[in-house]
Amino acid sequence: MTENGFPKGFLWGGAVAAHQLEGAWQEGGKGVSIADVMTAGSNGVERKITDGVVAGENYPNHEAIDFYHRYKDDIKLFAEMGFKSFRTSIAWTRIFPNGDDQKANEAGLSFYDDLFDECLKYGIEPVVTLSHFEMPFHLVKEYNGFANRKTIDFYLRFAKTVFKRYKNKVRYWMTFNEIDNQSDFNNQFLMATNSGILLTDPESNERNMYQAAHYELVASALAVKEGKKINPDFKIGAMINYTPIYPASSDPADILLAQKAAQKRNWFSDVQAWGEYPKAIESYIERKGFRPDITAEDRVVLKEGTVDYIGFSYYQSATVSAKKNDADNISDPAEVIVKNPDLKESQWGWPIDPSGLRLGLNTLTDRYHLPLFIVENGLGAKDDLTDDKKIHDQYRIDYLKAHLQAVKKAIELDGVDLIGYTSWGCIDLVSAGTGQMSKRYGFIYVDKNDDGSGSLNRYKKDSFYWYQKVIQTNGAEL
């Protein structure tokens, strides 16, 4: 049943990740996560990952926006906008501070009990990511993250603990945030946040990625299997960073390259949805002689633990050119990306492409025949707080409106089955990629600057009222 294009009961809402807003990095028995050792970068300057917490460095996630102490007020604002859902993650290190602990930390568990209760009080459905760039740093240092098979067990212990604890409060889960980011295997930030691997030798980065990704996919499938035993009504999804890949021209060399580059990103969710590796990747791994540890038992697990839906983020498309490398020789899709002259870019250089979202909704539907959930979408932009404490962010409204119009067409004209839409960073938070506060996504402004100064006061932006109307009319008024 659709109403104004959007289905009845559509899960309108917002999305965040624990490490980007909670702060309180040492409270309630929390351990150090990979996000706690990432310094602040800036536009075009990467964040450093330090060897533990080093005195004198600026770690923006340590305080973030102090959601840990202010969540009641913030959720009240989400309720005022009319949210039907709120996507967050459970910080792994609040529950298992080191990752390999035998016993869960009760203070961490009760924090999320209270947080979910607060959401439910307003009829807001929590949507939870198990692992969103928050691996315990101890697992990174001592086990080399998911490069080690043992990490599957640590992850599963964490998953089962929270599934059991919140089985009556949370229905929608996702196993790993943007599991496909690591296709860009030479990027230290992406490898560390996805798999907990600190890159050491460029020669082995790709091989290590295929191994770690396999262990993560097994962990994901086991989590789905175990979760269903705990509550058969759970909906457990994949979560990918969906980036359509366009050929730079109509030259068949570019078109083939675009397909090959897409295969290097898509296979993660192929395994999660189909329970098996796509042929192109099996053959690639063999050709490269990687020989990852993939057992016959693993293959059974992958088949038994397929996901219920595909959650995805959408920010931008990518365009590739065979002038940079050809289809037979690329290994990392990021190496062949070129600028798309037909698209404007955000202040951080991300191409703005609403049609790419409709394309994605269609492609994923055709490929997986599963319900979809847009769990991130938004514009990172600088905002100005006026003297009378207003933020006139029409540029953000324009961005979101254009993307939601594309979504509406995908539902109305293309028949896409969409569960919901949670806009990214519904309240300003620390950027994952740059560690900046000034790269803002929120409907709610948080008075905090890149250097850590600011009152942490919250102010409603113009987009707050716009989104409130969108939800109120179930998308009739965009």
Ligand code: BG6
């Ligand atoms: C996604 C992540 O990649 O994009 C989020 O799941 C992240 O954690 C978001 O914050 C936006 O990226 P950035 O780098 O602008 O924060």
